[in-house]
Amino acid sequence: MNRARQPLKIVPLTADHDTPASAPSGSATQRIVDSITTAIAERRLMPGTKLSEQKIGDIFKVSRTVVRQAFNQLSRDRLVVLEPARGAFVATPTAEEANDVFEVRAILETAVTKQLCATITDAQVKQLREHLELERAAVNNAEVPGRTRLLGDFHLVLAQMLGNQVLVQMLSELLTRSSLIALMRQSSQSAEESLDEHVAIVDAFEKRDVKAAVRLVSKHLANVQHNLHLDPQRVDLADILHH
Incomplete structure (x- = not known):
């Protein structure tokens, strides 16, 4: 039986300047x-x-x-x-580390997909559809931070549906390292491709087609890894941490 869903580790960025100086x-x-x-x-x-x-x-x-x-x-x-x-x-991260991270993600997410596809409920499929709509809105509005977070959160939502918080934490850390490895903001085209791939994955879940779901997740991760690029842009910490 699935346990109640817990908050995702990756949350909207906040920087509270009003925290009292006496706070721990x-x-x-x-x-x-x-x-x-x-x-x-x-x-x-x-x-x-x-x-x-x-x-x-x-x-x-x-x-x-x-x-x-x-x-x-x-x-x-x-x-x-x-x-x-x-x-x-x-x-x-080095190229070798990048390959290692995606290799571990593939192992974990394949296991998640197999288990979830066998137990997913109609309510959970509906929850995934709702998440896809949030992704679509962010992609259409070109909200780079929002779409990046939502596209990553999709994978965490799948893990959370199994109710295993250790798994969620491990995957959350891997997703953050994947974002670091990516080295640049996702392009609109690759974001749209990821969204389309997420839709296909949810379609497979809705049909309870384990074989198709595993194949689509594996292909999706391979595409994400393939689309990594280098962006040596300069940044302003004050702007980033207060975004």
Whole structure:
């Protein structure tokens, strides 16, 4: 029996400047971690970007010690690299790491697809259709951060329907690293292609066609990996973290 759906890890970015100065440092640390993670997930914060302790401290109105704590957490998640005497940088995954991440995603998402296709309810199919409409609206409106988040969330929704939160957490982390590996915002054309592929996947779920669903998910992940590009654009941290 499916358990109640829990909130997705990747959430809309917020930066609350009204947090009292007396708030626990852990809360401030998590706000920084969540903001940077979301900016990476939405492909607004690019690999190799220098993360200034002082500037981020000013943005969130916290001490550099709190910022350092956030960097350490992000480093453990492999989203940030800490270099002695140089500071913190958004990680720049190698091609080998990119292949490894997508290989693990394929293994996990194939397993999710097989299990979910055998147990999916009409109500869950309806939920997926509703999510597709949100994706379509974001793609049509060219909302890059919104469409990137929603296209990624589609995969998390599938995992959440199984009710396994460990699986959801693992996949969420992989999706964030996939966004980092992508190195650039998704083009309108590739976003539309992803949406079309999601529609085909949901069609297979609705028919309870396990073989077709697995084939379509595998093809979709291969296409996403194939469409990775390089974008060495410069960024402004204050604009990104307050987007």
